Amino acid sequence: MTDSTVTIEVDGRTLEAKAGTMLIDVTDAAGITIPRFCYHKKLSVAANCRMCLVEVEKVPKPLPACATPVTDGMKVYTRSPKALAAQKGTMEFLLINHPLDCPICDQGGECELQDVAIGYGRDVSRYSEGKRVVADKNIGPLIATDMTRCIHCTRCVRFGEEIAGIREMGATGRGEHMVIGTYIEKSVDSELSGNVIDLCPVGALTSKPFRFNARAWELTQVEGVAPHDSIGSNLNLHLRGNQVMRVHPRDNESINESWISDRDRFSYEGLYSSDRLTSPMIKKSGEWMEVNWEMALEMAAAGLGEIKEQDQVGALLSPTATLEELYLAQKLIRGLGSNSIDSRLRQGDFRLDAGLKQASWLGLKISDIDSLDAALVVGGNLRKEQPILAHRLRKAALAGAAVHFITPLQLELNYESRQSIATPAEMVKRLAAVAKAAGVKGSGSLAALLNAAEADEFAETAAASLKQGDASAVVLGAMAQSHPDYSLLYALAAGLAGACGAKVSVLPEAGNSVGAQLAGAVPHLLPGGKSAQSAGPDALSMLKLPRKGYLLLGVEPGVDFHNPALSQSALQSADMVVALSAYRTPELEACCDILLPMAIFSETSGTYVNAEGVWQRTRGAVKPQGEARPGWKILRVLGNLLNQQGFDYTDPDEIGEELHALCNGASLDNRPVEGLDLEPKLGRDGLQRGGDTPLYASDPLVRRAAALQQTKDAGQGVMRLHPKEAERQGLNSAENAVIRQNGYQATLPVTLDEAIPEGCVWISTGLRSTSMLGQPFGEVTVEKA
Amino acid sequence: MTTTTAKETSELFTPEIRAEIDRWIAKYPAEWKQSAVMGALMIVQESNGGWLTTELMDQVAAYLDMPPIAVYEVATFYSMFELKPVGRNKICVCTNVSCMTNKSDLIVEHLEKKLGIGFGEVTEDGRFSLKEVECLGACGGAPMMQIGKQYYENLTPEIVDAILEGLE
Amino acid sequence: MANEVCLRTLDLERPWLIEQYQSRGGYEVLKKILSEKTAPEAIIEEVKKSGLRGRGGAGFPTGLKWSFISRNAPGQKYVVCNSDEGEPGTFKDRDILRYNPHQLIEGMVIAGYAIGATCGYNYIRGEFWEPYERFEQALEEAREAGFLGEDILGSGFDFQLHTHLGAGAYICGEETALLESIEGKKGQPRYKPPFPAHFGLYGCPTIINNTESLASIPMIMEQGGEWFADIGVKNSGGPKLFSISGNINNPGVFEIPMGTPFSELLAMAGGMKDGRKIKAVIPGGSSAPVIPGEQMMELNMDYDSIAGAGSMLGSGAVIVLDDTNCMVKILERMSYFYHEESCGQCTPCREGTGWLYRIVHRIETGQGRQEDLDLLDDVADKIAGKTICALGDAAAMPVQGMLRHFRHEFQYHIDHKRCMVGVG
């Protein structure tokens, strides 16, 4: 195809377009509507529905606008008698086997078929035969099917193949007997699966959690931003009254394109969990009682204000909180003379902080991932951490990018790539090998590591691909960040990237992980992302050396921390723990003294700064439940009660603007300072534990989303290990095993899994059932229970 | 090159079947193993008494590195794949125009009466099943039928009797 | 002048063997081309001169099709032979495969040489087991004799040829569905453009031709394009294989010059069975609109003559029907076929073919309504020209043809709830 511009005429209007563009794209851009069902701008052209037929001068047959490239001088009629006859014909065919059960259909009111039918359909069906009925299969907890309504546009099938990267849906049978579905009873497991709900032009695929709960015309729509991963996917929240009924994507080409992850789509269910904290509560001689706000706040202020020693009030803040909440929380704590503030609760190693003078981030634009030529991902299961990023990296891979992984467990990937699977301790060596192959020398202990490393074929290829690529990146995923030698991994990655002309990319964990660094919600940076004179203790140190008091914001002991057991014991040992939380859990009740009910996602206004540093503001869409209040208001009152300066906000926008001004000139930068002397901490002896945080265990909201919790990605409280390792440990026939880690102990079911490297057992964190154990990586012993 | 944890392909099927499938695979470009899917399904169908189970289709999928649904699509699209048990002798009678005008209906009637089954059914002893098929490209010998791999043309009820006689 | 091209070995004993083929001069022209290093363009020119039009049904000039391949573009190119032979009434390619497989092989090698392809596939319908085995045996012989494989006859030209076996789907005869099928997918036609010459098998430039078209190539190269063209008539070069079946005494495959009067073909086929009266002829496979018998007796077997009568020569499958046939029943059976064989991909065909069948079925079973004939016409019209592949047209044309010539029979069925001919 050439780049030349052609002139065409559509319904008498003259339009210009690039030669070879499909007609429908040209008319869409010009605001001329041509009806369509199978066409979708993000999917390949199928041209199967025949709804978009138009008349083209000098062509005897009507042509599908979605599959007809424009040529110079082409004259098109989209509403001529011939075009309309063809469109009406298609419509009639589509309706003959359609159940026309619109009154009971969940798509009613937003059905593309219904919309078009109103313009084209015949009132009386001339088809008097029995209609086709299709038996439905259960395809899992997220998507409801009613395949009798399906019009076979294959958007859902193409989505699976082209975007989700796993073919789960298909079209079986032929002719009139063709059926769209999974053929066998099977749940659709893609982490992007819910997008087919939006793609389906009719009510064949609808949201299962939403089913029958509301009619489209009863809903109002407001904009939102997803808090879970660092993408900040743009959302449309659909409300009825004061309730979020469902969540749809809002197109944003540079962020989430037209998609959202299932986590972002279905997590709203967590808003309506029965364990919402709806009233302020205090603990009195071990008993919890509801109190009014005044009393709770006064007690909280008094309790925290009492602790005068330097750094003895620790703030543990959720990276899914709003920027305003994070900023006010750190302001409050710093006002109390403490720099014990952190939001990197799952990070395993902070030795690097001394060298980091700026906020770390994705290192490139989200949309630039699409055009990477090479990537080395260290400790990142992208599909199960940041699904949209994974989709973008897949795009790059399909376009020919060389993608390599150094990973502590075998990943299920949906494109060509190479994985170097290593035990957690071994990962450092493997990365060192790649760095060595790239010619990195290093100094101090790094030099020793590099010297000892052996650049094998994997290392050579990975290094070569990073060097060759015009755009390449070394990506540090969640499992790298929770690694006890994250600093080493980071230093090696930075060295490697430097040697290859690649970017270092840190995958921020949650919706405001970058925001938290700009807000000063980390010990080494002040608001505005400026380096702190004297850094306070980090999240892990705050627990290893327990503080006298803690402020928790949107976090839950046991499941939101790097070291679950430690998080509980440390918090329990404190004199005063105040938690701002949307939920009450037994663990919170055991650790805390005061529980302040906080508004959460969609109930509060606030800003999110995503992985690439884009600030996105959202508005509270529904009222908080019960007595819950937006976090910024709670923190404001606490600030006032503690007589701190600068807490007189009347509007969250003021807070955002204040911080924004502070951030003037702040930059995101992943370059670490040279000369850190780092020794590996993770020993190589004995059996090691590995652990991830399952996709749907990431934060309090998603852990309560009922439908997501029924899927595979909710995670399981089991111990997974390679069959050969099981044999070595005498566990091959064991149902359960006792696991001991640093004095902690748990009994868990045993699952054999070849994805886990030998020398290692895999136990996820983020789950209540594993929260009696320690950090995700470290030495363990196991025995048959 | 993704290393998979799926069952080693060497554990699937008997060595003979693997060798047969591999012969199909060898015909196509290395990255197009999937091209062998029809051949492979035919082979495993034959080894399974003439029909395909979901498990067999899944194994073919694993062997050829295909998503199972892609194999189901193929198996349900082509009419020679059977998804339900068939007789040891699958009798396929053409009833398209040339055969019809040469009285294929008499052949069908005769078979149905003789075997006591209709189209899509299997005799109780599992010896025969009946299937109506479209033009088999042998209209010059109408009416005709196919049993197994063999065509039988210019049929009369008597000829049909003689043919069935000779089948196990 | 019969059996001169594709069936030139038919009179020999075990004509499928390589020695037999060679005894008639087989593979000589390939040797000549390879040793003289004939310019590929010259081959394409010769094929153009021959007036050979695609024998699969559409009648597209073969030489022209070959010239669409940019021979010097880098990367793999393919030659694909369409031996799916599924159009009801057609059974000629089966005879080429059974009796003269080497000529097809030679034709494919020459085609490969002409377009710069080093690999080819012959797609044989799955039911054709005997022809498949014959063809496989022939491939073996040809490989052994050095006519296939690497460095053919020391010329430096490589050509690998494999069989792909279908598994029961008429639609796989459609060229792009066939390519999908070789790729291990359902046989669902692709939307064209792009055409296979640019984006064919595995995305590579591909020519796809019918068995008979390719098997005609060696004789064209041996005797010259002009010789071939002169056998036929204007616009219809060469002889052609006609599969003639129905109510006749001696059905079979006849290779006769294009332009031969239908009456002569009928005579060769032994005339009408039981001396019955000829009622109608479907002249080019079941998608070709029917032509009343008397009219047919005046026509010649070539593209223009049949097209002039509102039908098409198609694959050369001639179904002769006598006056005992009820045309409603015939159409019912044909409509059932298209409904069964629609791939289901595009709306008008998936939904429309079933609708057509159900209307004809109810007329046939005495449930017809007055408005049904107009409805049939209308539904057929809504399918024709609006689908991804020509199966939609193929389903609509017989309906339109039947209503054009035998509307009264359908009307009678509706009015009297029974058959005019007394059979239905």
Ligand SMILES: Cc1cc2nc3c(=O)[nH]c(=O)nc-3n(C[C@H](O)[C@H](O)[C@H](O)COP(=O)(O)O)c2cc1C
């Ligand atoms: C529904 C349908 C079925 C077809 N079946 C066959 C077939 O069985 N054999 C064949 O050679 N061509 C068949 N064709 C025609 C092919 O698409 C294609 O035009 C032909 O193979 C090209 O070869 P030719 O130019 O040598 O005729 C069919 C076309 C359609 C639309």
Ligand code: SF4
């Ligand atoms: S289920 Fe919906 S999206 Fe999928 S093919 Fe049917 S109508 Fe299209």
Ligand code: SF4
């Ligand atoms: S016309 Fe029929 S056979 Fe052809 S693509 Fe459409 S549905 Fe398939």
Ligand code: FES
């Ligand atoms: S939108 Fe063009 S054919 Fe479906």
Ligand code: FES
């Ligand atoms: S009609 Fe029966 S074989 Fe062709």
